[in-house]
Structures are given as structure tokens and as C-alpha cells.
Amino acid sequence: MMQKLRQSGTLLGFVLILLFFALKLPDTFLTARNLINISQQLSMLAVVATTMTIVMVMNDFDLSVGSMASLSGIVAAMIFTAGYPVWVGLSAALLVGVLGGLFNGFLVSVVGILPFVATLGTLTVFSGMAFLLSDGKTVFGRDIPASFSGFARAGIEIGDIKIPMLTITAGLVIFICWCILEHTNFGRRLYAIGGNKEASHLAGIKVVRLRLYAFSLTGLGAAGAGLMYAARVASANPTQGSGLMLDAIAAVFLGMTMSRRGEPKVIYTLVGVLILGVLDNGMTQLRVDSYVREILVGLIVLAAVAVASLSKLRQA
Amino acid sequence: MSKAFGGFPALADVTLNLSSGRVHALMGENGAGKSTLIKLIAGVLKPDSISVTKDGSPLPLNDAQDAHKAGFRFIHQELNIVPQVSVAENILLGRDLPRRFGFAVDWNKVKTQAEEALAFLGATHVDVTLPAGDLPAGDKMMMKIAAALVSADQNEPVLYVLDEPTAALTGEESEMLFDVIERLKAKGTAILYVSHRIDEILRICDDITVLRDGEFVSKNEISKTSKVDIIQAMTGRDFKDAYPKREVPIGIDTIASLENVDTSNLQNLNFELRAGEILGVSGLAEAGQTQLLKLFMGLGKVKSGAASFLDEELPRSPSDAWARSVAYIPRERRGEALCLDMSVRANIVLPHLSDYGFYAKPWLENKDALEFGGKVQLKSSGSTQPVGQLSGGNQQKIVFARAIQGNPKLLLLDEPTRGVDIGAKYDIYLLVRELSANGCAVILTSTDLPEVLGMCDRVLVMQEGRQAHLLERGEMTSADLLSHFFNNNDAA
Numbered sequence: 140m141m142q143k144l145r146q147s148g149t150l151l152g153f154v155l156i157l158l159f160f161a162l163k164l165p166d167t168f169l170t171a172r173n174l175i176n177i178s179q180q181l182s183m184l185a186v187v188a189t190t191m192t193i194v195m196v197m198n199d200f201d202l203s204v205g206s207m208a209s210l211s212g213i214v215a216a217m218i219f220t221a222g223y224p225v226w227v228g229l230s231a232a233l234l235v236g237v238l239g240g241l242f243n244g245f246l247v248s249v250v251g252i253l254p255f256v257a258t259l260g261t262l263t264v265f266s267g268m269a270f271l272l273s274d275g276k277t278v279f280g281r282d283i284p285a286s287f288s289g290f291a292r293a294g295i296e297i298g299d300i301k302i303p304m305l306t307i308t309a310g311l312v313i314f315i316c317w318c319i320l321e322h323t324n325f326g327r328r329l330y331a332i333g334g335n336k337e338a339s340h341l342a343g344i345k346v347v348r349l350r351l352y353a354f355s356l357t358g359l360g361a362a363g364a365g366l367m368y369a370a371r372v373a374s375a376n377p378t379q380g381s382g383l384m385l386d387a388i389a390a391v392f393l394g395m396t397m398s399r400r401g402e403p404k405v406i407y408t409l410v411g412v413l414i415l416g417v418l419d420n421g422m423t424q425l426r427v428d429s430y431v432r433e434i435l436v437g438l439i440v441l442a443a444v445a446v447a448s449l450s451k452l453r454q455a
Numbered sequence: 456m457s458k459a460f461g462g463f464p465a466l467a468d469v470t471l472n473l474s475s476g477r478v479h480a481l482m483g484e485n486g487a488g489k490s491t492l493i494k495l496i497a498g499v500l501k502p503d504s505i506s507v508t509k510d511g512s513p514l515p516l517n518d519a520q521d522a523h524k525a526g527f528r529f530i531h532q533e534l535n536i537v538p539q540v541s542v543a544e545n546i547l548l549g550r551d552l553p554r555r556f557g558f559a560v561d562w563n564k565v566k567t568q569a570e571e572a573l574a575f576l577g578a579t580h581v582d583v584t585l586p587a588g589d590l591p592a593g594d595k596m597m598m599k600i601a602a603a604l605v606s607a608d609q610n611e612p613v614l615y616v617l618d619e620p621t622a623a624l625t626g627e628e629s630e631m632l633f634d635v636i637e638r639l640k641a642k643g644t645a646i647l648y649v650s651h652r653i654d655e656i657l658r659i660c661d662d663i664t665v666l667r668d669g670e671f672v673s674k675n676e677i678s679k680t681s682k683v684d685i686i687q688a689m690t691g692r693d694f695k696d697a698y699p700k701r702e703v704p705i706g707i708d709t710i711a712s713l714e715n716v717d718t719s720n721l722q723n724l725n726f727e728l729r730a731g732e733i734l735g736v737s738g739l740a741e742a743g744q745t746q747l748l749k750l751f752m753g754l755g756k757v758k759s760g761a762a763s764f765l766d767e768e769l770p771r772s773p774s775d776a777w778a779r780s781v782a783y784i785p786r787e788r789r790g791e792a793l794c795l796d797m798s799v800r801a802n803i804v805l806p807h808l809s810d811y812g813f814y815a816k817p818w819l820e821n822k823d824a825l826e827f828g829g830k831v832q833l834k835s836s837g838s839t840q841p842v843g844q845l846s847g848g849n850q851q852k853i854v855f856a857r858a859i860q861g862n863p864k865l866l867l868l869d870e871p872t873r874g875v876d877i878g879a880k881y882d883i884y885l886l887v888r889e890l891s892a893n894g895c896a897v898i899l900t901s902t903d904l905p906e907v908l909g910m911c912d913r914v915l916v917m918q919e920g921r922q923a924h925l926l927e928r929g930e931m932t933s934a935d936l937l938s939h940f941f942n943n944n945d946a947a
């Protein structure tokens with residue numbers, strides 16, 4: 140009973156938020172146009188949060204995703220500026236993501252530094268590298284090829300609705316992460332590592348190696364989100380990804396309040412992302428001050444997590 | 456008292472009478488409800504109904520504080536220690552630490568108080584400044600017992616409750632505990648004692664209550680009952696408390712051989728293990744038994760000498776070991792073997808995930824979990840129940856089910872029947888015999904000497920990390936074996 144309440148509480152809150160905005164903004168909120176708009180605004184966060192779920196399943200963390208997103212945008216933009224074709228820039232940026240993730244994984248699982256500390260360190264390293272490469276300036280205008288920024292404006296038309304490519308990309312990433320975590324034995328092993336590292340090791344699971352892989356996937360996701368962001372705003376600057384990290388972790392936490400044993404799950408992370416995105420969109424339309432918005436979002440996350448942990452206590 | 460979990464009764468209207476100066480045994484199969492009953496009197500689990508009377512007057516019992524105030528002290532089945540903190544602080548946990556000038560903790564006093572408590576037990580060898588997590592299993596239990604004994608506060612304990620305290624203790628350590636129980640008894644405290652080792656129950660207890668499937672079955676004075684009666688009451692059927700005999704001779708193929716092997720913590724290892732052979736490893740507490748098993752899991756380095764497993768070198772890592780058909784039951788099920796929040800199914804198939812290919816196959820996992828769970832007489836409400844909700848003995852059966860899946864060639868058993876009831880123990884022994892008949896070699900270490908003697912063909916005795924003797928089982932008795940733990944010249 141308590142369990143059901145805990146699990147559905149967050150979902151109920153989501154529905155209430157939707158109802159609230161639907162009533163307050165009858166003409167603009169629940170329109171196809173606005174919903175598509177939300178989905179596009181959300182696509183970067185969705186990619187970072189779902190790939191973040193992969194490490195959080197193991198009870199690990201990656202604080203460096205935001206600065207990795209900035210760095211990947213800058214890397215791609217610098218390569219475009221140097222006159223290379225688009226695919227070279229994209230591959231290089233994604234490669235940087237994988238390598239950065241591997242480096243995180245190396246620090247955490249081979250060297251044995253706590254994920255919080257290790258990725259806090261790489262957060263500044265990646266961020267510094269982004270500044271260094273770009274000389275602290277925003278890259279924009281003719282340096283960004285149209286075929287790159289055009290991607291963010293393109294979409295697939297179904298009837299008179301146009302589904303943006305960014306939304307589709309995010310959907311694909313979510314689907315892949317969901318498959319990996321829920322339907323492969325790789326995912327099963329990650330959950331086991333989260334359950335008990337020592338026991339997993341003794342049961343023959345290659346804990347060190349899997350943690351490396353998981354971190355590199357998270358790095359790859361962050362880099363991908365950085366590219367999506369750069370395409371959307373047709374420019375790259377060394378701080379543009381910095382908001383993503385906190386939101387992504389908040390989304391995973393919100394999601395964890397909905398799962399049966401409090402473990403992170405891709406589907407629930409997605410709900411967490413939607414909650415944050417809808418709040419943001421609705422409050423912007425209601426012209427709520429952006430600082431007030433931040434306070435509210437923080438309080439909502441705290442409330443959800445607090446209710447979940449209290450009801451867990453009661454249950455024991 | 457009564458308690459149900461999700462509508463399923465774990466304890467149905469059970470009554471228990473405890474008198475001062477008497478040791479009361481509580482027995483029943485795995486999952487019978489013993490630990491649940493104890494958690495109800497401890498106030499750590501919310502009862503559906505309970506009424507407690509002490510000296511003729513009703514006693515309110517709503518939470519753990521009430522139980523403590525009433526003078527009840529507990530040692531629960533699952534050790535809850537704080538591993539990073541020193542032994543001394545663990546012993547004094549939850550009490551006001553002695554202060555200097557009213558605020559600064561007086562660490563010297565903390566140390567002496569903890570040492571006194573351990574000395575009362577006779578465990579003077581424990582270093583109270585070590586982090587508790589670094590203690591060997593037996594010493595951890597000693598520490599917990601000492602913690603329950605410390606009662607610097609106003610109210611004198613009137614009842615001690617011990618839930619399977621000897622499951623991880625060596626014979627010698629158990630004796631220390633029995634000695635303490637005698638002394639507490641003489642002081643007039645009541646003791647409630649849970650164990651699956653019938654012989655010790657017969658020896659130290661005065662009364663017995665038996666539970667079956669959460670219901671009261673019988674109550675008697677120990678002197679008026681017998682082993683056969685108790686087993687009959689527990690299981691509802693007749694049962695012989697024995698070890699199945701070897702029926703198939705030992706094979707000729709060599710599974711493993713060690714010649715003059717030294718590792719970083721073991722010396723002088725010399726033995727050959729044949730297909731189907733069951734080798735016991737025995738010795739005083741922490742003489743290197745666990746390390747010897749871990750060597751075959753790739754968790755030790757051969758420094759000198761020749762070691763081989765199936766004509767190749769020893770496994771390099773646990774994953775290599777499982778891949779080469781070595782199965783392992785570690786000593787501490789909760790710390791080293793189980794993911795408590797995860798399902799029965801996920802825990803059983805964990806080491807065998809690669810057998811299912813790249814994509815997860817839940818239906819196959821389910822089938823295997825049911826099959827191997829059934830073989831070890833697992834009692835759970837289904838393959839998706841989290842193992843943390845199972846009774847202690849059933850958690851142990853999960854670890855065993857995992858080990859026998861996938862037909863191992865070498866089975867490493869560290870205290871395999873810890874906390875398992877007699878009936879299920881016998882079934883586990885039958886399974887070991889069956890594996891051995893199919894050519895699986897077994898290395899078994901246990902603090903239960905009759906178990907070692909009942910199952911093994913040879914016994915390797917270790918002393919301080921060194922192989923001291925390699926004895927034929929023959930007509931050896933527990934006393935004979937015990938004498939080899941101390942003497943140095945090889946009589947065999």
C-alpha cells in the first residue's frame with residue numbers, strides 16, 4: 140500500500156502539474172505545437188539523463204557530463220572552422236566523449252577514486268579544455284556549416300505535424316539505453332554491480348571493465364547532447380552545457396522515486412525529464428521569473444525524494 | 456503474537472514463556488518464523504498483534520527503546536556492524552560514551568570498557584582499536600555478543616536473545632559462548648536461544664519451543680524430549696540426522712594439483728585433488744581455510760611451487776574461475792554473495808549470465824531459478840521476491856543453488872550450510888554427493904567438524920596459513936581431528 144503510494148506519488152504529481160498548466164494556459168499549453176516544442180527543448184536533457192542512468196544503476200555518478208557537452212560542441216566547431224567536413228567534426232566530438240568517459244571510468248574503477256570526487260575533477264578539466272580550445276569565445280556564424288545546424292531545424296512530417304530530428308534522435312537514444320539496461324545481460328550485470336560490488340566480483344562479473352564501459356557510454360551521451368545543443372543554437376561556447384548536469388541527476392532521482400526498489404530505470408528517468416521539461420515550459424509561458432523557477436524545481440525534486448525515502452523508512 | 460507480510464502469515468498467534476535462570480531453545484525449519492518472532496519482541500518489526508507480560512503485569516512494547524528499557528538484549532541473526540568504525544565503538548554503540556570533563560570522549564575508557572566486555576567472554580585476543588570490518592567472522596560475532604553484554608546503564612538485563620550465534624563460530628569459540636551463557640543463567644537472566652545445531656541445543660538448553668510455518672507446534676522441557684522428537688516436531692516427519700554415504704568411488708582424473716606451493720599468505724601446500732573427491736579443510740579459526748579456497752578463485756598469487764587446475768594454471772580471476780567451471784560459496788552470504796535488493800532469480804543466475812547470450816532471456820532465467828531453487832528446497836514467494844526478504848537459511852540456499860547451476864568441475868564450499876535447517880542440510884549433502892558422483896571435485900571448509908568428517912574423504916589441516924597435515928578420513932573422530940589442529944609432527 141505504502142509502496143504503491145510511493146511509486147505512484149511522483150506520477151500523480153506529474154499529472155497534477157500537467158492539469159495545472161492546461162487550466163492556466165488553455166490556449167497554448169496542450170497544443171501539438173507546444174508539445175512538440177517541449178519535446179525538442181527536452182531532447183538534450185533526455186539524452187544526458189538516460190545515459191547518466193547507465194552509471195547511476197551501478198551506484199556511480201558522473202558530474203562531468205555538462206562540461207563534456209560543452210567540450211564536444213567546441214571540438215566540433217573548431218574542426219568545422221578549420222575547414223573539415225561535417226562528419227569529421229561529429230566523429231571527433233563523439234570520440235572525445237568516449238575518451239573522456241573512459242578516463243572517468245579509469246579514475247573510478249582502476250584507480251579507485253570515489254565517483255563524486257573523480258568526476259568533479261574531470262568536470263573542471265573538461266571545462267578548462269573547452270575554454271582553452273575556444274580561447275573563451277563563442278564560435279558562430281559562417282564557421283558553423285548549414286548542414287550541421289540545419290539538422291536541428293529539420294524534421295519528419297506526419298500529416299501537418301513535423302517531428303523534429305532532435306526529438307527523434309533523443310527517442311532513439313532512450314530506446315537504445317532502455318534495451319541495454321533492461322534487455323541485455325550487460326545491463327543485468329550493471330544492476331548487480333549496483334546491488335553489491337563485492338558479491339558481483341566474486342560471482343565472476345568483470346566489475347572494473349564494465350564500469351569503464353558504462354562511464355564511456357555516459358561520456359558518449361554527453362558528447363552527443365553537446366552536439367545537439369550546438370546544432371540547435373548554431374553556435375558553440377565553452378559553457379553552454381553546464382546546466383545539463385544538475386537537471387540530469389535530478390531527473391534520475393525523480394525517476395528513482397517511482398521504481399519498485401528505488402533503483403534507476405530508463406523509463407522512469409524519462410518521466411523525470413518530462414516533469415522538469417514541462418515545468419520549465421509552463422512556467423516560462425506564465426512568465427515566472429527564472430530564479431523563482433529554479434527554486435521551485437529544486438523544491439519539487441527535494442519533496443519527491445523526501446516522500447520516497449520517508450515511505451521507505453515506514454515500510455521497513 | 457502475530458505477524459503477516461503482505462497478507463501471508465509469518466507468525467500466527469504464537470505464545471512463548473520464558474523463565475529466569477533458564478535457557479529456552481526456539482527451533483523450526485528455515486522460514487518457520489524464528490527471526491520474525493525475535494524482531495517482534497525487539498520492537499524492530501511492527502507486530503499485527505502482541506501482548507507481553509513480565510512478572511505478571513503487562514509490558515508496553517512499541518519500539519526498540521521499550522525493549523531495551525525492559526531489560527531485553529538481542530543478538531540478531533544478521534550481524535549489523537559498522538565496518539569502518541573501531542571494535543570498541545561498535546561494542547559501545549548506541550550507549551553514551553564515557554566522557555571527560557562532561558564532553559570530550561574519553562577514548563581510554565572506551566577502550567577499557569570494550570576490553571572488559573570481551574574479557575568477560577574470554578576473547579582477549581581481539582584488538583579493540585581495529586576497524587570492525589577487518590575482523591574475522593568469528594571475532595565479529597564475539598564483538599556483537601560483547602556489545603549485548605555491556606550494560607553500563609541503570610537497568611539490569613533480564614533477557615538475552617541469541618539468533619543463531621554459533622552459525623559462524625568454531626568449536627572453541629562456541630565453548631566460550633556456552634560458558635558465558637552458564638554464567639548469565641546463574642545470575643538469573645532468561646535466555647532465548649535459536650540454532651540449527653541440535654546437539655548444542657540438547658546440551659545447553661532447558662526448555663524448547665518448536666515452530667512450523669509460523670505456528671506453534673510444541674513446548675517441552677529438554678530433559679523430557681529427544682533429538683528424534685525435536686526433528687519430528689520441526690519437520691512433521693521422521694528424519695535421520697546423518698550424512699549420506701559415498702556410493703561412487705573417487706575418479707582417477709586429476710582436477711587440481713599443488714606441489715610445494717607458497718602464496719603471499721599460505722605456505723607448503725601439497726595435495727592432489729581427484730575427480731569426485733571431497734577434500735575437507737580444517738583448522739583453528741582463520742588458519743587460512745578461506746584463503747585456500749580463494750586461491751582457486753584467482754584471488755591469490757602462487758609465489759613458488761607448481762599449481763595446476765585441469766592441467767592448466769590456476770584461474771586468474773573470479774570470472775576466469777566461473778568460466779572454467781569452478782563454483783564458489785563465500786563465507787559471508789550478505790557481504791560477499793548476495794544482492795539483497797534483487798530478486799531470487801537474478802541472484803541465482805548471476806554468475807551464469809554469459810550462458811544466456813547477449814540478450815537477457817527472462818523466461819529461461821526463470822526456469823533455471825525454479826529448477827535449482829527447487830533442488831535446494833528453497834522457500835520463497837516466487838522468483839521475483841527480493842532475497843533480502845527471505846529467512847537467513849533460505850538466503851544461504853540461494854547461494855548454493857547458484858553454485859550447482861552449470862555443473863561445476865570444482866566446487867568450493869566455505870561454510871555451505873551456515874544457518875540451514877537439518878532437513879535442508881541433508882538435501883544439500885545429497886546434492887554434493889550427486890555432483891561428486893558425476894566427477895566434480897569439492898573442497899569444503901566448515902566450523903562444524905562432524906560435517907567435515909561426515910562428507911570428506913580426506914582432511915587437510917591448516918595451522919597459521921601452513922598445511923600441517925593431510926589426513927585420511929578413516930575412522931577419525933572429531934576429537935582426533937581437533938588434536939591435529941595443535942600438534943605439529945605429522946602422525947599420519
Ligand SMILES: Nc1ncnc2c1ncn2[C@@H]1O[C@H](COP(=O)(O)OP(=O)(O)OP(=O)(O)O)[C@@H](O)[C@H]1O
Pocket residue numbers: 460461465483484485486487488489490491492532835843844845846847848849874876
Ligand atoms: N521483510 C519481509 N517481507 C516479506 N516476507 C518476509 C520478510 N521478512 C521475513 N519474511 C518471511 O517470513 C517468513 C519467516 O522468516 P524468518 O526470518 O522469521 O524465518 P526463520 O525461522 O528465522 O528462518 P531461518 O532459520 O532461515 O533463519 C519467511 O517465509 C520469510 O520469507
Ligand SMILES: [Mg+2]
Pocket residue numbers: 489490491532618846847848
Ligand atoms: Mg532466522
